[in-house]
Amino acid sequence: MDPKQSERRKFLKRSVALAGGLGLGAAKPALGQLEGPEAFLRGSPEIVGYGKRSRFVTSERIPHGGRASPDAFGLDFHIAAPLQDSVGVITPSSLHYMGTTRGSFVPDIDPDKHRLMIHGMVDNPIVFTMDELKRLPSVTRLHFIECAGNRSNKRHTTVQETHGMTSCAEWTGVLLSTLLKEAGVQAGADWLVAEGVEEVKGASSLPMSKAMEDCIVCYGMNGEAVRPQQGYPLRLLVPGFEGIFNVKWLRRIKVVDQYYMTYNDFGHLTQDPDGAALGYQIGPKSVITHPSGGQQMPGPGFYEVSGLAWSGGGAVKRVEVTTDGGHSWFDAEIRGTAHRHAHTRFTFPWTWDGTACELQSRCIDELGQIQPSRAQAAEFWKQPVGQPPRVKGQDNSIQPWRVDADGSIHNAIA
Amino acid sequence: MDPKQSERRKFLKRSVALAGGLGLGAAKPALGQLEGPEAFLRGSPEIVGYGKRSRFVTSERIPHGGRASPDAFGLDFHIAAPLQDSVGVITPSSLHYMGTTRGSFVPDIDPDKHRLMIHGMVDNPIVFTMDELKRLPSVTRLHFIECAGNRSNKRHTTVQETHGMTSCAEWTGVLLSTLLKEAGVQAGADWLVAEGVEEVKGASSLPMSKAMEDCIVCYGMNGEAVRPQQGYPLRLLVPGFEGIFNVKWLRRIKVVDQYYMTYNDFGHLTQDPDGAALGYQIGPKSVITHPSGGQQMPGPGFYEVSGLAWSGGGAVKRVEVTTDGGHSWFDAEIRGTAHRHAHTRFTFPWTWDGTACELQSRCIDELGQIQPSRAQAAEFWKQPVGQPPRVKGQDNSIQPWRVDADGSIHNAIA
Numbered sequence: 114m115d116p117k118q119s120e121r122r123k124f125l126k127r128s129v130a131l132a133g134g135l136g137l138g139a140a141k142p143a144l145g146q147l148e149g150p151e152a153f154l155r156g157s158p159e160i161v162g163y164g165k166r167s168r169f170v171t172s173e174r175i176p177h178g179g180r181a182s183p184d185a186f187g188l189d190f191h192i193a194a195p196l197q198d199s200v201g202v203i204t205p206s207s208l209h210y211m212g213t214t215r216g217s218f219v220p221d222i223d224p225d226k227h228r229l230m231i232h233g234m235v236d237n238p239i240v241f242t243m244d245e246l247k248r249l250p251s252v253t254r255l256h257f258i259e260c261a262g263n264r265s266n267k268r269h270t271t272v273q274e275t276h277g278m279t280s281c282a283e284w285t286g287v288l289l290s291t292l293l294k295e296a297g298v299q300a301g302a303d304w305l306v307a308e309g310v311e312e313v314k315g316a317s318s319l320p321m322s323k324a325m326e327d328c329i330v331c332y333g334m335n336g337e338a339v340r341p342q343q344g345y346p347l348r349l350l351v352p353g354f355e356g357i358f359n360v361k362w363l364r365r366i367k368v369v370d371q372y373y374m375t376y377n378d379f380g381h382l383t384q385d386p387d388g389a390a391l392g393y394q395i396g397p398k399s400v401i402t403h404p405s406g407g408q409q410m411p412g413p414g415f416y417e418v419s420g421l422a423w424s425g426g427g428a429v430k431r432v433e434v435t436t437d438g439g440h441s442w443f444d445a446e447i448r449g450t451a452h453r454h455a456h457t458r459f460t461f462p463w464t465w466d467g468t469a470c471e472l473q474s475r476c477i478d479e480l481g482q483i484q485p486s487r488a489q490a491a492e493f494w495k496q497p498v499g500q501p502p503r504v505k506g507q508d509n510s511i512q513p514w515r516v517d518a519d520g521s522i523h524n525a526i527a
Numbered sequence: 528m529d530p531k532q533s534e535r536r537k538f539l540k541r542s543v544a545l546a547g548g549l550g551l552g553a554a555k556p557a558l559g560q561l562e563g564p565e566a567f568l569r570g571s572p573e574i575v576g577y578g579k580r581s582r583f584v585t586s587e588r589i590p591h592g593g594r595a596s597p598d599a600f601g602l603d604f605h606i607a608a609p610l611q612d613s614v615g616v617i618t619p620s621s622l623h624y625m626g627t628t629r630g631s632f633v634p635d636i637d638p639d640k641h642r643l644m645i646h647g648m649v650d651n652p653i654v655f656t657m658d659e660l661k662r663l664p665s666v667t668r669l670h671f672i673e674c675a676g677n678r679s680n681k682r683h684t685t686v687q688e689t690h691g692m693t694s695c696a697e698w699t700g701v702l703l704s705t706l707l708k709e710a711g712v713q714a715g716a717d718w719l720v721a722e723g724v725e726e727v728k729g730a731s732s733l734p735m736s737k738a739m740e741d742c743i744v745c746y747g748m749n750g751e752a753v754r755p756q757q758g759y760p761l762r763l764l765v766p767g768f769e770g771i772f773n774v775k776w777l778r779r780i781k782v783v784d785q786y787y788m789t790y791n792d793f794g795h796l797t798q799d800p801d802g803a804a805l806g807y808q809i810g811p812k813s814v815i816t817h818p819s820g821g822q823q824m825p826g827p828g829f830y831e832v833s834g835l836a837w838s839g840g841g842a843v844k845r846v847e848v849t850t851d852g853g854h855s856w857f858d859a860e861i862r863g864t865a866h867r868h869a870h871t872r873f874t875f876p877w878t879w880d881g882t883a884c885e886l887q888s889r890c891i892d893e894l895g896q897i898q899p900s901r902a903q904a905a906e907f908w909k910q911p912v913g914q915p916p917r918v919k920g921q922d923n924s925i926q927p928w929r930v931d932a933d934g935s936i937h938n939a940i941a
Contacts, residue, residue, distance in 0.1 A: 124905055147778050149725050150634030152543050160633055160756060162587040163580075163604050164621045167759045169638055170752045173576040192575050200699040200747030201667035203617065207578045208751065220564030220575055223585055227560055248830050253615035253862045253872055285614040309562050333614030335749065337622065338584045342574065345581045414664050448667045450864060458667055 172198040193277025197401045202279035202456040206335045211342045212260045220362050224346040233368035236297030250285045255455040257281040257423045260356040264508035267526045272405040281456035285333030290325045302368045307349050307363040316375040317358045352454035353425030390466035395425030396509035397484045401477035408522035413467035421456045424478035431477040432459040472514045573858030586612040602679035603772045606689025607649040610816045616870045620749045625756045626674045634776050647782035648754035650711030660708035662873045669869040671695040678922035681940045682926040686819040695870035699747030704739045718781045721763050723776040730789040731772045766868035767839030768807050819889045824934035827881035835870045838892035845891040846873040852885035886928045
């Protein structure tokens with residue numbers, strides 16, 4: 114019997130004992146022990162037409178950092194997804210993280226009036242209605258989006274607080290390259306500026322090479338229309354790049370000859386122009402979502418350690434898990450297919466012996482990039498001569514969870 | 528240039544012309560033509576905590592057949608998904624079709640009180656709490672569920688009415704084989720009966736071979752808890768089998784030595800015992816969702832024909848499309864990965880010349896099974912001597928959509 118099988122059996126044996134402990138009669142459970150439902154709910158628009166979740170399921174997004182940070186542009190909420198309750202790789206659209214320059218204010222857009230304009234250094238400037246875009250050849254792909262500010266620090270308790278600014282959805286739309294090829298990109302047009310309807314001109318500069326590679330002008334998300342919080346009716350997907358490039362409420366793409374610094378680059382993250390330009394690719398990253406900070410294990414025994422891994426470098430190739438703070442590492446199991454630039458679910462069978470320990474995970478992507486330890490990342494940020502500049506704020510270092518002997522889980526970042 | 532590229536170009540040329548027709552100034556669109564949003568909505572629990580969709584998106588489920596059919600057990604609604612608005616392969620949980628023996632009544636279950644019992648011909652009867660199940664090794668897989676009664680007839684106008692009793696989700700849970708192996712299945716125990724909490728004992732008999740192959744006891748759906756309409760907190764997934772096998776609100780699995788006829792088999796579909804036993808595998812099936820019945824094409828030009836294909840026989844291998852009523856067939860493009868027992872999105876580039884025609888699609892699965900024409904299916908149902916019996920009501924025949932010269936689309940089944 115392989116070790117995983119053995120751990121599984123141990124858990125299941127214990128489970129029978131637990132059943133006994135609940136007064137269910139160890140060997141022969143009886144039918145009377147199965148309770149019926151609280152009630153039967155009669156069909157209603159909320160149950161039949163567009164169904165709600167159970168009243169017992171209360172998982173919600175929370176402001177990242179837990180509060181509004183007042184700035185010149187008003188509320189600047191970043192709203193984090195409840196990763197501690199996540200299963201699989203899809204983030205439900207209702208729970209997908211939100212990050213905007215306007216915080217939790219959301220544009221209310223009539224799709225019949227919305228247009229996408231492509232202009233600038235092109236032979237054929239063009240304006241699309243939503244209906245016209247939906248007639249074009251489409252793609253459907255699973256992609257994560259992550260805010261560059263998604264990081265852990267010692268103030269954070271739960272995985273929603275440490276890593277909730279990343280989410281993953283099935284996106285549907287038209288390849289940006291399809292539109293650009295038709296518009297006819299002129300020689301020397303190496304950049305574009307994508308702009309949404311946000312008052313502060315949520316806009317990002319993108320290299321043409323990326324635009325032609327795999328960017329998608331999306332109208333669909335998880336099988337229905339993109340949600341208002343995610344850019345309804347149109348969002349630009351820039352797979353693997355920092356979240357802010359994925360322009361929401363997209364209405365204009367201007368093809369240009371050089372990099373333009375936008376509000377998103379300058380002033381948003383820092384007032385220092387030398388450090389203001391955004392980084393691009395999200396580094397290889399992972400986090401254990403269960404068990405994770407703030408959770409409580411009921412006692413020793415078998416647990417499936419479960420988490421998410423992703424990388425702007427492409428597909429996740431391997432995930433490793435340690436249960437002893439990094440002394441020994443083991444391969445986790447990848448659940449399902451690891452898609453390019455998509456959350457990837459990993460699991461690891463673990464029997465907790467009841468002593469204090471530390472859980473960590475690390476991601477290795479298809480480029481061979483390895484998620485760094487916190488010490489390695491700190492060393493990297495020193496930026497010695499000869500090292501490429503790294504944007505302040507990006508942090509893809511390993512998240513350690515400390516398990517105390519009482520089964521409580523804590524952020525191990527001191 | 529390949530034909531698809533050529534068709535794409537033709538559409539896009541026309542699109543520029545359309546823009547002119549809308550009064551946008553043919554060649555040089557101006558910024559003033561881009562309207563802002565109607566308003567900015569201030570953050571609220573419905574926008575931030577668990578976000579709603581846009582007020583402009585109104586796609587809903589409808590009763591299959593459009594009415595309640597009174598029978599001895601009360602309302603018997605089957606609620607169909609709006610496939611005409613679908614994109615990609617995920618059905619949003621709020622729109623996943625519903626079929627129950629109690630119609631639109633939904634049990635309201637407290638997960639802390641819910642139990643799953645495995646008993647009967649096993650060495651170790653066992654009762655699980657939800658928390659215990661969630662600690663076990665898990666899988667996440669994309670699977671469709673389809674009601675055996677999902678078929679087209681001449682009364683039906685839209686694809687929601689003809690095919691809305693199928694949906695697809697990312698399901699997460701524990702393999703049934705994991706639980707059964709631990710319980711210790713005894714010699715001769717070749718069947719099991721799975722039972723939910725429905726008053727009329729929603730239960731189905733399953734062969735042990737299928738239970739051990741790929742069935743999943745699911746607590747997760749599209750990244751969150753299974754919805755009440757889909758069996759919260761626990762649903763049995765029986766990939767590729769008819770919908771009624773996928774027992775909702777699962778609370779009991781009894782391992783037995785023979786097939787037991789349950790309410791789901793007898794009396795539900797027909798009162799004739801000879802024809803009452805359910806069939807198992809869903810046949811290879813497909814339907815064009817856009818353009819489809821009840822929709823209106825604005826005029827000649829390029830359209831992406833888009834649809835869904837699936838099969839109980841495994842993965843979809845190929846999909847073919849005809850635009851001339853079946854005289855000539857062309858390979859459609861499969862979008863993304865074709866998963867086993869999952870909806871698979873196909874697309875086909877098409878330039879409509881403005882004349883009346885007929886669109887159809889057909890699915891070929893990995894077993895080599897080919898979706899039959901309506902005539903072939905009718906011939907099959909005659910059940911000549913020597914042919915295996917086929918359950919009344921199963922219908923996986925090709926759906927034809929008639930396109931009239933005015934661009935209106937109709938169910939071509941006379």
